[in-house]
Amino acid sequence: MYATDSLRIHSIESFGTHDGPGIRLVVFTQGCHFRCLYCANPDTWDLHQGSEISIDEIVRMAVAQKSFFGKKGGVTISGGEPTLQRLALLSLFKKLHAEGINAALDSNGKILNDEVKALLKETDYLLLDVKHINDEWHHLLTSVSNQSVLEVAAYREQTGKAMWLRYVLVPGYSDQEEYLHQLGEHFKHYKSIEKIEIQPYHQLGVHKWEALGKTYELAHVQPPNQECIDKTKNIFKMYFKEVVVN
Amino acid sequence: MEVITKTKAFTKGLWNSRIDVRNFIQTNLTPYEGDSSFLTGPTEATQQLWAICLEAMAYERANNGVVDIDTETISTITSHQAGYIEKSLEKIVGLQTDALLKRAMKPYGGVRIVEGAVKEKGLEMAERVKEIFNYTKDHNSGVFDAYDPEILNYRKQGVLTGLPDNYARGRIIGDYRRLALYGIDQLIEAKKADKLAINGEMTEHKIRLREEVSMQIKALEDIRTLGEMYGLQLNRPAENAQEAIQWVYMAYLAATKEQDGAAMSLGNVSAFIDIYIERDLQAGLLTEQEAQELIDHFVMKLRMIRHLRPGAYDQIFAGDPTWVTEAIGGQLTDGRTKVTKTAFRFLQTLYNLGASPEPNLTVLWSQALPEGFKNFCAKVSLDTSSIQYENDDLMRECRGTDDYGIACCVSHQEIGKRIQFFGARTNLAKTLLLAINEGKDEKDGTPILKNIPALQGEFLDYTQVMANFKLAMQQVAEVYARAMNIIHYCHDKYYYEKAQLAFIDTDPGIDIAYGAAGISIIADSLSAIRYAKVKPIRNEKGIAIDYQIEGEYPMFGNDNDKVDSLAQEVTQFFIETLKQHKTYKNANSTLSLLTITSNVMYGKMTGNTPDGRKAGEPFAPGANPMHGRDVNGAIASLNSVAKLDYRYALDGISNTMSLVPKSLGNNRNVQTENLVALLDGYFAKKAHHLNVNVLNRDMLMDAYENPEKYPQLTIRVSGYAVNFIRLTKAHQLEVITRTFHECM
Ligand code: SF4
Numbered sequence: 001m002y003a004t005d006s007l008r009i010h011s012i013e014s015f016g017t018h019d020g021p022g023i024r025l026v027v028f029t030q031g032c033h034f035r036c037l038y039c040a041n042p043d044t045w046d047l048h049q050g051s052e053i054s055i056d057e058i059v060r061m062a063v064a065q066k067s068f069f070g071k072k073g074g075v076t077i078s079g080g081e082p083t084l085q086r087l088a089l090l091s092l093f094k095k096l097h098a099e100g101i102n103a104a105l106d107s108n109g110k111i112l113n114d115e116v117k118a119l120l121k122e123t124d125y126l127l128l129d130v131k132h133i134n135d136e137w138h139h140l141l142t143s144v145s146n147q148s149v150l151e152v153a154a155y156r157e158q159t160g161k162a163m164w165l166r167y168v169l170v171p172g173y174s175d176q177e178e179y180l181h182q183l184g185e186h187f188k189h190y191k192s193i194e195k196i197e198i199q200p201y202h203q204l205g206v207h208k209w210e211a212l213g214k215t216y217e218l219a220h221v222q223p224p225n226q227e228c229i230d231k232t233k234n235i236f237k238m239y240f241k242e243v244v245v246n
Numbered sequence: 247m248e249v250i251t252k253t254k255a256f257t258k259g260l261w262n263s264r265i266d267v268r269n270f271i272q273t274n275l276t277p278y279e280g281d282s283s284f285l286t287g288p289t290e291a292t293q294q295l296w297a298i299c300l301e302a303m304a305y306e307r308a309n310n311g312v313v314d315i316d317t318e319t320i321s322t323i324t325s326h327q328a329g330y331i332e333k334s335l336e337k338i339v340g341l342q343t344d345a346l347l348k349r350a351m352k353p354y355g356g357v358r359i360v361e362g363a364v365k366e367k368g369l370e371m372a373e374r375v376k377e378i379f380n381y382t383k384d385h386n387s388g389v390f391d392a393y394d395p396e397i398l399n400y401r402k403q404g405v406l407t408g409l410p411d412n413y414a415r416g417r418i419i420g421d422y423r424r425l426a427l428y429g430i431d432q433l434i435e436a437k438k439a440d441k442l443a444i445n446g447e448m449t450e451h452k453i454r455l456r457e458e459v460s461m462q463i464k465a466l467e468d469i470r471t472l473g474e475m476y477g478l479q480l481n482r483p484a485e486n487a488q489e490a491i492q493w494v495y496m497a498y499l500a501a502t503k504e505q506d507g508a509a510m511s512l513g514n515v516s517a518f519i520d521i522y523i524e525r526d527l528q529a530g531l532l533t534e535q536e537a538q539e540l541i542d543h544f545v546m547k548l549r550m551i552r553h554l555r556p557g558a559y560d561q562i563f564a565g566d567p568t569w570v571t572e573a574i575g576g577q578l579t580d581g582r583t584k585v586t587k588t589a590f591r592f593l594q595t596l597y598n599l600g601a602s603p604e605p606n607l608t609v610l611w612s613q614a615l616p617e618g619f620k621n622f623c624a625k626v627s628l629d630t631s632s633i634q635y636e637n638d639d640l641m642r643e644c645r646g647t648d649d650y651g652i653a654c655c656v657s658h659q660e661i662g663k664r665i666q667f668f669g670a671r672t673n674l675a676k677t678l679l680l681a682i683n684e685g686k687d688e689k690d691g692t693p694i695l696k697n698i699p700a701l702q703g704e705f706l707d708y709t710q711v712m713a714n715f716k717l718a719m720q721q722v723a724e725v726y727a728r729a730m731n732i733i734h735y736c737h738d739k740y741y742y743e744k745a746q747l748a749f750i751d752t753d754p755g756i757d758i759a760y761g762a763a764g765i766s767i768i769a770d771s772l773s774a775i776r777y778a779k780v781k782p783i784r785n786e787k788g789i790a791i792d793y794q795i796e797g798e799y800p801m802f803g804n805d806n807d808k809v810d811s812l813a814q815e816v817t818q819f820f821i822e823t824l825k826q827h828k829t830y831k832n833a834n835s836t837l838s839l840l841t842i843t844s845n846v847m848y849g850k851m852t853g854n855t856p857d858g859r860k861a862g863e864p865f866a867p868g869a870n871p872m873h874g875r876d877v878n879g880a881i882a883s884l885n886s887v888a889k890l891d892y893r894y895a896l897d898g899i900s901n902t903m904s905l906v907p908k909s910l911g912n913n914r915n916v917q918t919e920n921l922v923a924l925l926d927g928y929f930a931k932k933a934h935h936l937n938v939n940v941l942n943r944d945m946l947m948d949a950y951e952n953p954e955k956y957p958q959l960t961i962r963v964s965g966y967a968v969n970f971i972r973l974t975k976a977h978q979l980e981v982i983t984r985t986f987h988e989c990m
C-alpha cells in the first residue's frame with residue numbers, strides 16, 4: 001500500500017535537539033489518523049500532501065551529519081504519525097543501523113501490528129505520546145481511543161527496549177491531578193521508561209489551522225503557567241525517575 | 247633577590263641560544279586537563295577599576311563615540327607621558343595616551359582621513375601637524391600616485407572595496423612574548439647580528455632589509471624609553487608573572503601607539519603567560535586570586551585600546567572594533583594540549599568584567615581538547631556569545647605549525663615567523679553581474695570590464711554565464727593583484743610597522759590576503775541559472791536590472807551537492823587565478839571568504855542578483871548561506887559551508903551561527919553538551935571557523951529599542967564580536983533579521 005523505498009514527508013530539521021537524545025536529524029513525516037485539538041502541525045494530516053524523499057537520501061543526509069551526533073545523537077522520525085509508513089521506516093532504520101546510527105521513533109501509538117512490532121524491534125528509542133490516561137478525555141482530545149497507545153507501551157515494555165513518554169500538558173484538558181496520578185500509577189513499574197517529557201501546550205500552530213480553513217477549538221486555552229507545569233512535574237516525579245519539561 | 251631564591255629555573259632548551267618562544271613553551275608548559283572549578287571572581291581592585299572604565303565608556307557613547315582626541319601630537323611609541331586608570335589599583339599599567347580612552351592621531355596611513363576624523367568630532371588638527379605633511383608623505387598619497395585608472399575605476403564602482411589604501415593595513419602580529427622572555431637588550435643584540443649578516447652585494451631586497459632592521463632597532467630603543475616612563479626595566483627579561491604580562495602588554499601597547507591598523511591582534515599569549523604564573527604559584531609567590539587579577543587587569547587594558555576612525559569607516563567595520571584577537575587553546579604537534587589554566591583565566595574575564603567584543607577571544611578547537619575545557623568554552627558561549635572558534639586540527643595540518651595567532655577575525659598567522667598583507671575584498675556578486683552585462687556596472691552602466699561577450703537568448707544560459715564569469719574573475723584578479731602590490735609597497739615605504747616587526751624574525755614569510763564577498767549569492771545565482779529558468783529583465787541600455795526565476799532550484803545551505811559544488815568551484819577558480827599574478831616581496835597569495843560587517847555595505851552597492859536577492863539587500867556575512875534559505879536547519883547549513891575547502895581559502899572561511907538557547911536543548915546541561923557536539927561535528931568536517939551567537943530575539947529587539955539598557959551586549963558578526971549597541975541601526979536590524987536557527 002505504501003512505498004518501501006521512499007517516504008512522504010512534511011519537512012526536515014537537521015538540528016533537532018528536542019526529539020530524543022543528543023543532536024538529531026529529525027524527519028517529520030506526512031499523514032496522521034489522530035485529530036488532536038491542539039495539533040501544531042495539522043498540515044501533516046493528509047498523507048498525500050508534502051513531498052517525497054527516498055530512503056537513501058535520508059541515509060545520505062544522516063551519514064553526512066554523523067560527526068555531529070557525538071555519542072548520543074542520531075535520527076528521529078516524527079510526524080504526523082510515522083507508523084503509517086512503517087515498511088519504508090523499517091528499511092530506513094536497518095540502513096541507519098548498518099551505518100552505526102541510532103534511530104528514534106516518535107509515535108502516537110495508534111497502530112500495533114506485526115509490521116509495527118518489527119519496526120519497534122529496529123527502534124532504539126521509542127518516544128511514545130500518551131495524550132491522556134483516561135479514554136474519554138483521550139477521545140475528546142484526539143478523536144480516538146487510547147487503547148492502542150497503552151498496548152504499544154505494554155508491548156515495548158515486554159521487549160525491554162528504551163522508551164520515553166511524552167505528555168502534552170493542556171490546561172483544562174490534561175492537567176487534572178487525579179489523571180496525572182493515574183498515569184503515574186499505570187506506568188510506575190515499567191522498566192523501559194527512561195523519562196517522561198512534559199510538553200507545555202502552545203498556540204504556535206494556530207495559523208496553520210487558519211490556512212487550512214479549519215476551526216481551532218482551543219483558541220481560548222492559554223499555555224500552562226509555571227505553577228501548572230511545576231505541579232505536573234512534581235506529580236510525575238513521584239512515579240518516574242526523570243521528568244523533563246520540553 | 248627573594249624572587250631568585252624561591253622560583254625554580256625554567257627548563258633550558260633551544261630558546262636559550264636563539265630567539266625561539268615556541269621552544270620555551272614546548273619545554274616549560276604545564277597542560278591543564280581539568281575543569282573550571284578552580285577559577286575565582288574579580289577582586290575589589292578589579293571591580294573598582296572596571297567601574298571607572300564602564301563610566302568612561304558610557305561617557306564615550308554619549309559624547310558621539312569619542313572621549314577626547316589629542317590634536318596636537320603625532321602618536322609614536324614615546325609621544326605620550328604615562329597614563330593610568332587609577333594608578334594605585336593597577337597591577338598592569340599602560341595607556342595609549344596620557345588619559346583613559348583619549349584617542350591619538352596616527353596620520354602616516356592617510357593624513358587627510360585623520361584630519362577629517364578629527365573634524366567630524368568638532369575638533370581641529372593642529373597646524374603644526376598639518377605643516378609636517380607639507381614636507382613628508384603618507385601612505386595614502388603614495389598609493390594614489392601609483393594607482394592606474396583601472397584600479398581607480400574598480401574602486402569607485404565598488405568592485406574592489408575596503409582596500410587599505412588610506413588607512414593602516416594592520417593584520418601583522420608581533421611576537422610580543424619575546425619582550426618578556428628576552429628583554430630589549432637581547433632582542434637588540436639579535437637584530438644587530440641579523441643586520442650584520444645582510445651583507446655582500448647590495449640588492450634592492452638587502453638594502454630594504456637593512457633599513458627595516460635599523461628601524462626595528464630604533465623601535466626597540468623607544469620601547470625601552472616607554473618602559474622607563476612607567477618605571478619598568480624592559481631592558482631585561484621578565485622575572486615573574488606580573489612582569490611577564492606587563493612586558494607582553496608593553497610590547498603590544500607600543501604597536502598600538504604607532505599604528506592604527508584595522509586589526510591588531512595580540513597573538514597567542516595565554517600558554518606563555520601561564521608558564522610564569524605556574525612558576526609563581528608553585529613558589530608560593532602568587533595565589534589563584536592574584537593570578538586571575540593579573541589577567542583581569544591585562545584584559546581590561548586590552549578593552550580600552552582605541553583608534554581614531556572616520557565615520558565612513560563604520561560602513562565597512564561597524565562597531566569601532568580594534569580586533570585585539572587572542573587565540574586560546576589548541577594542541578601542540580607533539581600531541582599534548584596547549585590548554586592551560588590561564589586559557590581558562592582569559593575566558594573567565596568574560597564573567598569578571600562582563601561580556602565584551604574585545605579582546606576578540608578565539609578558541610582554537612581540536613577534537614582532542616580536554617573535555618573540561620570544551621565544556622567551559624560552550625558554557626561561556628552560552629552565557630556571553632563572546633567567543634569564536636577556529637579549527638586547530640585543520641590549521642595545524644594545512645599550515646604546519648602549532649604556534650600561531652589569528653590576525654583580525656579568521657586569518658592564520660604563524661607567530662614571529664610570518665606576516666600578512668591585508669587585502670580587504672572584492673565584491674564577487676557584482677563581478678557576476680558584470681559578467682552578465684558585458685562588463686558594465688549594473689547600476690549606472692559604467693564600463694568596468696573589457697571584452698565580455700553579450701549573452702544570447704531569452705533565458706540565462708549556464709554555460710555562457712559561467713564562461714563569462716570566469717573571464718570576469720580573471721580580469722578582476724589581475725587588477726586586484728596590481729592594487730595590492732602598490733598598496734603594500736607604499737605601506738612599507740611610508741608607514742612601516744617597525745614596532746611590530748621588531749618582534750618578528752628578520753625577513754619573515756608573507757601571505758598576501760585577498761578576499762571575496764558574496765559566495766552564497768554566487769552559488770544560488772548559478773544554481774538558479776542552471777537548475778531553474780532565469781530570465782533577465784533588461785533596461786533600454788540592455789543592462790539586466792532584474793531577474794525572473796521560473797521553477798525550483800537547490801540553494802546553498804541545505805547540504806545539497808548540486809549547489810554547494812558551485813561555491814566550491816568558484817572559490818577554487820578565483821584563488822588559482824589570483825595565484826597567477828606576481829606579488830610584492832614574493833608573498834604567497836591566499837583568499838578569505840569573509841565580509842566582517844561590510845555585508846550590509848556590499849548589499850547597498852549591488853543591484854538585483856539572479857538568485858532573487860533584491861538590490862540593496864545585505865549579503866549574507868562571510869560564507870554564510872543567504873538569510874532564510876537554509877530551510878533544513880542548522881546542521882545542513884553548517885555542512886554546506888564545511889564543504890568549502892580551506893586549502894583554497896587559507897585566509898579563512900567565516901561562518902556565523904545565531905541560535906536561541908532553547909534550540910540547543912531544554913536545559914543548561916543539555917545545551918552545553920549539544921554545543922560541544924556541534925563544534926566537534928562541524929570541525930570534524932574540516933570546516934574552518936564558526937562564530938556562535940546564543941541569543942534571544944526578544945532581547946535583541948529590546949536592545950535595539952533601548953540601547954542604554956544593554957551597554958555590554960556582545961554579538962558575533964562574521965569573524966569578530968561587536969558591542970551590539972555600537973552598531974548602526976541598519977546593522978542592528980540586519981543582525982535581528984538574520985536566520986535564527988530555531989527548532990520546530
Ligand atoms: S498525533 Fe500529532 S500529528 Fe497527529 S493530530 Fe495529534 S498532534 Fe497532530
